[in-house]
Amino acid sequence: MTVIEALADACGPDHVWEAGPADTVDGVPVGWVAEPRGADEVASVLRFAAAEGLSVVATGAGTKLDWGLPPTHADILLDVGRLTGVLDYDADAMTATVAAGTPLRALRAYLLREGRRLAVDVGSPAATLGGVLATNEAGPLRHRFGTPRDLVTGVRVALDEGSLEQTVDGYDLARHVCGSYGTLGVITEATVRLQPLPAARAWVVRPVSTPREVQQLTEAMVASPLEPVAIEADLPGGAGGRPAELAALFEGDRATATARAESAAKLLGGGAAVEQLPPAWWGRYPFDADDVALKVWGRPSELFAAVYALRDAAGLPVPVRGSVGLGVAHASLPATVSPERLDGMLTAARTVLIARGGGGCTLLRAPLELRELLTGHDPEPLPPAAARLKLALDPEDRLSPGRAPDLS
Missing domain, CATH: 3.30.465.10 (Uridine Diphospho-n-acetylenolpyruvylglucosamine Reductase; domain 3)
Structure with a gap:
């Protein structure tokens, strides 16, 4: 047969x-x-x-x-x-x-x-x-x-x-x-x-300037009694484009969700606003189908340092987005990135995270011809x-x- x-x-x-x-x-x-x-x-x-x-x-x-x-x-x-x-x-x-x-x-x-x-x-x-x-x-x-x-x-x-x-x-x-x-x-x-x-949901969205600011605001949110269901950050990485944002989700009955979101907006300050719909980037990856995708994870308090390391090694804007309250994020690079630069980025982010208490940066997805030129950056x-x-x-x-x- x-x-x-x-x-x-x-x-x-x-x-x-x-x-x-x-x-x-x-x-x-x-x-x-x-x-x-x-x-x-x-x-x-x-x-x-x-x-x-x-x-x-x-x-x-x-x-x-x-x-x-x-x-x-x-x-x-x-x-x-x-x-x-x-x-x-x-x-x-x-x-x-x-x-x-x-x-x-x-x-x-x-x-x-x-x-x-x-x-x-x-x-x-x-x-x-x-x-x-x-x-x-x-x-x-x-x-x-x-x-x-x-x-x-x-x-x-x-x-x-x-x-x-x-x-x-x-x-x-x-x-x-x-x-x-x-x-x-x-x-x-x-x-x-x-x-x-949940009967109701409300988001609080705040513009941010730097990864360090994201880390500080996230720590304040986690330490508060407000109990957000999710905390996400979007760092587009480019100049002159849409602004970077930190957003948190609150759920419950209408009064509870809204009240917690309003309290979170006061806690975060800096133009934070309560929204009934999520920001357009919420729950989406920063990469498109043809991009190189990276996964970064580590202690939430140290994730910002890895983002700085990625950007320094890249020498170009690196969009980063993810669950900053848990120290998990994804990054996007163009498929035209050179193997040498990609290797340097992965190594830099991984070195920083390990030195700061553990974590990693791995290649989640890349064109096969690019992946074949790299070693030592496999997924978890x-x-x-x-x-x-x-x-x-x-x-x-x-x-x-x-x-x-x-x-x-």
Whole structure:
């Protein structure tokens, strides 16, 4: 039986094809594409791939296939976009079990009718739940509710040999698959913790001049009793363009949200204003599809120093945006940046953060030809426990091979 025949037997002939020029994973060509309908079909594809020694890379909407490291090779691109829907909703427990290919937009619409939400507001508008979990992608709400890893209570995962598992002895599978970039298994469904939909929201927005000012104002906000749900900063980096801003979100009933935002405006001063809608940049990444994207993280009190280091090493404007209350931000550079300058920026920011108590600056996304000229700036490695789990579950590295930065 040929590969295409076996995949058609698993998924149906209308949902498999030999890959074309457009079927790549971050520039790496793919052999075949399969679109399973359910978890059992996902397992069938993995079972066949294991028997034939073929590698598999899973995808949902494909919004983050160019994040992290490209795979070393990709025989089968497994598209889980047909695994959709809310499989179970428990109003009392405030949880929902959702198929991995479900777009966050669709999940948001479903939960809206129930007066609930999943507190994940990522910057990839078309993302699926599975893709968000696989990359542990988070937005402004992480300040109060944490990342997806903190909101998942259970998962069902198709492992490399084709079994479907919800637990693995000795490991918290749900937490480890979040941020593993598909290297531990293919998520087919997840149970997530929900929150009540807030009755009202209000933002306070203040213009800022420097990263240092952002740090000082953020510390004042965090130390206050106002309990913002999110604190974000936007530092465009250019001269003469739109101003840099610090913004905080408050939620609750109308009176509470407005009162806290008004108190925050008084605390921040400097032209801070209460708004009923977020600033246009809120919850969006500072980079576009063709830009080089960096991730910077460290102690919130020291993040400003890394931003200065990036700008000094770049010698050009560096747009930075992110959750400054938690010390996590993203930066954008043009794709034309030279490898030498990019290497200097990454090294400078990382050196500053390590010297100031820990953190890092990594290359989240870049054109393949640029990435190949750099060494030592890979994304965050798998935590040690997850790396051990990878070696136990997929010792031949068939699932998203090479996308885990460190298997030691």
